[in-house]
Amino acid sequence: MADRDPAVLGGYEVRNVIARGGMAVVYRAFDPAAGREIAVKRILPEAAEDPEFLDRFKHEVRIHSQLSHPNVLSLFGFGVAAEGSFIAMELADGGSLRDLLDRAGPLPPEAVLFLGREVLRGLAAAHTQGVVHRDMKPQNVLLTRDGGVKVADFGISKTAQMTRLTQTGSVVGTPSYMSPEQALARPLGPASDLFSTGVMLYECLAGRNPFETDNPATTLRQILDLVPPSLFAVDPTIPAEVELLLDRLLAKDAARRPPSAEAAARETDALLATLSDGPPAEAFRKLLADPGLAVEVRAEKLSQRHLERARALLASGQASDEVLLWEAFLAHRHGPGNGEASALLSDLARRAGYRVGALPPSPKIAELEARLARDPDSPGLLLQLAKLSRLERDFVRTMRFFLRLRALPIEDPYVRTQVASLVARPDRDGHPVPEPPPGPAPAPGAAPSPLPVARQGAPLAAPSAAPVAPRPAPAPAPRPAPARGPRTVLMPEKSPTRKLPASTGRGRLLVLALLAAAAVLAGLLTFLR
Structure with a gap:
């Protein structure tokens, strides 16, 4: 018999269907006891026949009900009715992040940073309770019309979204958002959620998942081996500092990712404060509307x-x-x-004399870019590429490598000077004069920030370190004093032999030859007389 939607479920009045999947259906409902609208998720009969599924479902619901945070979807309860098992939860009336991406396409960097900060704060609350989500993806980030961002489905949707590969029991999650350790069926920690969040934020900026293919096994291989394309190549207006943050979230080695979701949220918040013109939550509300x-x-x-x-x-x-x-x-x-x-x-x-279109790389640049893919934060490689691109008058590549260099925490004063000279105007003596950094000057005695971040629309600035001189030439070694014996006799030093220029020596030889010729001529005249 076909499954029918109930009018009442566990005391909640069902109003309409929000979403329907192969394992569950979500309703908009009204809670008469609390006097509020809620969402009710009902497990479909075919899923409810699996005892292992029901045990896991109840276990995960208990874990989720212990979490209380503004960025985690609230669970109000769960139960079993004649119509099936259900959970009652907070209503997110703005749809999911997947819905937003389907409507809007790539999102502005400020909106992505706002989303990322809120998601990371929700994950930090879960990680503190020992809960690892294991299935972070746009479908599991729910939004409210007033700009709220909620992490949902802790450990539930990983079963609802199972693929044929997932059902083997060796790998759990959605393939295109898995971390490398998840793809290898290794034990998972909080760092796995950071990688999945990085994939999601990359998709928000670029408009596509960097690893997804039609074949789950190929997708997992991409996660293990593929370095995602540079975001600058996708959209040069994405700040280099944002790309650096995502590169860290997407590090294949979990130890190279941020140390925690809380630390990543703080870093994201700092970037957001620098790049935003106004309150980011207000801008995000307008984007949702x-x-x-x-x-x-x-x-x-x-x-x-x-x-x-x-x-x-x-x-x-x-x-x-x-x-x-x-x-x-x-x-x-x-x-x-x-x-x-x-x-x-x-x-x-x-x-x-610059070319500003998309240009194919020269053989040398292609070789250096291949090396850079293996070591994307190498100042030496980036500096070589920036200088070579400038020499070839490839403007977009020049700026790509310069902006990446400017965003890196470079300690070497000599390298910083070289970076500044890439976009600096020369003074009368040909020395680079960096462009003034944006914003007010630092207070007297305050250390300049090593990582200036240009907000959207702010002027481009070279690294804001204090001017430094090029590396000084090594001082000449001191001349050793002469050894003194018991009867040392000091003798005056001989004057060094003065070498004459080669042109002077040739002139003297010419004069001597002329004198000799004159003497021979005089003798000949005497003989003739």
Whole structure:
């Protein structure tokens, strides 16, 4: 007999279906005792016939009910009725992150950082209680219309989303969001959730999962071996600092990921504070209400901001070619239909001799980029690539490697100077003068920040370290004093033999030859007389 949706389930009044899957159905319901709308998830009869599934379901529900955090979906209870087992939980009226991505496509970096911070805070609360989610993905991040972000389905949806591969019992989770250790069926800790969160945030920025294929086994192999494509290559407007954070979350070695979800949330919050123009929660609410409009308004605002800055820098005559071009490039990138930005970019590129389109790498750059894929944070390789790209007048590649270098915590003053010189204007003597960093000057005596992060629309800045001189040449070794015996006689030193230039020696030989010829001629005249 076909399964029918009940009108009442466990005392809750069922109003409509929110979502339906192969293992469960979720309803919008009303709790008359509490006087509020809730969500009720009912396990379908075919899933309820599996005793092992029901035992695991009840165990995970008990764990989830112990978690209480603003970024974890609240569970109000569970039970068994004639219509089947069910759980009552908080209603997330904004849908899931998967729904948002399907509507909006790639999200702005500030929105992704806000999402990431909220998800990581929820995971931190779970990890503190010894709970590892094991199935972080966009479907399990629920949203509320007022901008709330909730982590849901701790250990439940991993069974609901089982694939043929998952049913073997060796691997549990959704393949395209698994961590490497999860793909290898190894014991999992909190770091596994960090990797899965990194995959999810990468998808939010790039618009696609970096590992997903049509074949689960191939997907798992990609997770183990593939380094995701650079986010700069996907969208050059994504700040390098955001890409660095995701690179750490997506490290194949769990020991190279952030030490905890709480630490990753703090790092994300610091980036969010630097990149956002206003309250991030308010911007996220606007994005949820109308994704298309929010993205369009943001793009127009940033395009105009970068265009105005490019005009001001051009009028001042104080900016380098690279800084000017970058502002014009961002104005064009954010507003492809902005004719003034496009014209300015073309004019500046022509005058600076740069090419700004997507260019294939030269053989040498391709070789260095292959090495960089194995060591993406090598200052030496990044500096070589930036200099070579600049030499080849490949503007986009030059900026890609420069911005990555600027975001790295480089300690060596010499390397920092070399990085600054990549986009600096020369002074009268040809020495690089870094562009001034954005924001107010540091207080007297305060140490400059080694990692300036340019917010959206802020001027490009070279590393903000104090000016440093190039590495000094080694001082000459002191001349050893002469050994003194019992009867030392000090003799005056001989003057060094003075070498004459080769041209002087040749001149003397010519004079002597002329004198000899004159003597021979005089003798011949005497003989003739």
